[in-house]
Amino acid sequence: MAKTLVEEQITTARARSRLDLGVHWRRLDAEAHLGYRRGKRSGKWLVRWRNHHDGANYKQAPIGVANDVNDKPAEGTLTFEQAVTQAREHVTRSRAEAAALAAGPPPTVQAAIEIYVRERNARDSRRAGREIRSDAGHRLRRYLLGQERRGRQEAVKAAPLVAVRLYALTENHLITWRESLPARLKVTTRRRLAADLKAALNAAWLRLPSEQKKLNPTFPSIVKDGLKAERIDDDDETSVARDNQILTDTQISTLLRAARQIDEEQELEGDLYRIVVCLAATGARFAQLRRMRVSDAQQIERRLMVPGSYKGRGGNSGHVPVPVGEDVIDVLLPAISGRPKEAPLFERWRYEQAGSFGWKKSERGPWRTAELTRPWQDIRKRAGLPKVIPYAFRHSSIVRGLRNLLPIQHVAKLHNTSVQMIERHYAKYIATALEDLARAAVIPLILPERPSKHFADGGVQPEALVADP
Known part of the structure; x- marks a missing residue:
């Protein structure tokens, strides 16, 4: 019978200083633990784990030297949070490699995709704080x-591409698969799907042993050329959809008023109203606001430090300072006053079942991925805007910045995106916003002429035909 893990307090330097010499463990998941080895001179972090697919004995690896002086990042040492991050990455990488080897040589496209899906599911589950399936997993x-038949969804057969061995993969395999996709798919969906497959194949290539790489040294080029991004030809459709989501100041005020009313009626204690106000004030993505801390709301400076997006290769790239009004700070005060700086800024109540027919408040925690969906239906219905989506706040914020003649680079920075994205999706708003500046540079080209001077015989003097200087 397996032993029950006794977790030790190793989260802070002070707690670790009270531990006995030896190794002390804390759970990362059901079969992975972060360890702290207390020595006479210093402490060290280590990780142990068991691979899911084989159930073999635990493996163990060192992580780094512990910062036992304070809980601040320092060169050459790791805090508890840093050790957790590195330990999770090590376990994920090791399990992925073990799964790849378990698939047996030579690896196939299917094996590459399955490993990638597991990694994406694990990453998105960590971010959400619960087990979920990633969007990439659904698409792939x-x-x-x-996939098998599920409810009303018909069973879907696997594509022939997945049986192709990686060393035998050709550009034609990838092009044939793309051409076989349903014609009804939007170009944007096709591009996301191709990007997911490209990421899975590139990750598999990096994971392959050097001997297998030699079998097909052109593999990266094949993947790049075979999954080249499609050109989007439905710009008109995309533009109309975005136009419908550009809100006027009056519409934004109406939505915020509706959010406050719904919050009061459902006794949400301001949790819903605060996060909707900040969506409107910052133009940030919901996923970014969910990760904000109390310290990110700077009352004196009247600004919010919005975490960078997980999108793109850069991952979470610091924080973006976004100025807000005094009215937004006032709305946030109940969530700021008297709370720890590292606490989540936006929280909401969790509920548990009480008896057979009722529910009661259980505990507070940060907002989860889809928890805005249901209250948003009530908000837009109350506001009389049945088709508006939360992302409309972001579209409107970007357009508002452009119309107020903010530099495009600054608009992109405030919204944690790229200048290329702004220019591609909001080009006509840029042109409209710059029209006033361009009009100021307009000069008269046709100048008035002087009255004609006639000779006595009715002729016109030549200099009369020349315009005034």
């Missing part, structure tokens, strides 16, 4: 791996 199973 539906259009590549195949």
Whole structure:
């Protein structure tokens, strides 16, 4: 019978200083633990884990030297949070490598995709704080791996591409698969799907042993050329959809008023109203606001430090300072006053079932991925805007910045995106915003002429035909 893990207090330097010499463990998941080895001179972090697919004995690896002086990042040492991050990354990488080896040589496209899906699911589950399936997992199973019949969804057969061995993969394999995708798919969906497959194949290439790489040294080029991004030809459709989501100041005020009313009626204690106000004030993504801390709301400076997006290769790239009004700070005061700086800025109540027919408040925690969906239906219905989506606040904020003649680089920085994205999706708003500046540079080209001077015989003097200087 397996022993029950006794977790030790190793989260702070002070707590670790009271531990006995030896190794002390804390759970990362059901079969992975972060360890702290207390020595006479210093402490060290280590990790142990068991791979899911084989259930073999625990493996163990060092992580680094512990910062036992304070809980601040320092060169050459790791805090508890840093050690947790590195330990999780090590375990994920090791399990992925073990899974790849378990698939047996030579690896196939299917093996590469399955490993990638597991990694994405694990990453998104950590961010959400619960087990979820990633968007990439949904797409790749539906259009590549195949899936069984689920409810009203028909069973989907696996694409022939998944049986291809990686060393035998050609550009034609990838192009044939793309051409076989349903014609009804939007170009944007096709591009996301191709990007997911490209990421899975590139990750598999990096994971392959050097001997297998030699079998097909052109593999990266094949993936790049075979999954080249499609050109989006439905710009008109995309533009109309975005136009419908550009809100006027009056519409934004109406939505915020509706959010406050719904919050009061459902006794949400301001949790819903605060996060909706900040969506409107910052133009940030909901996923960014969910990760904000109390310290990110700077009352004196009247600004919010919005975490960078997880999108793109850069990952979470610091914080973006976004100025807000005094009215927004006033709305946030109940969530700021008297709370720890590292506490989540936006929280909401969790509920548990009380008896057979009722629910009661259980505990407070940060907002989860889809928890805005249901209250948003009530908000837009109350506001009389049945088709508006939360992302409309972001579209409107970007357009508002452009119309107020903010530099495009600054608008992109405030919204944690790129200048290329702004220019591609908001080009007509840029042109409209710059029209006033361009009009100021307009000069008269046709100048008035002087009255004609006639000779006595009725002729016109030549200099009369020349305009005034």
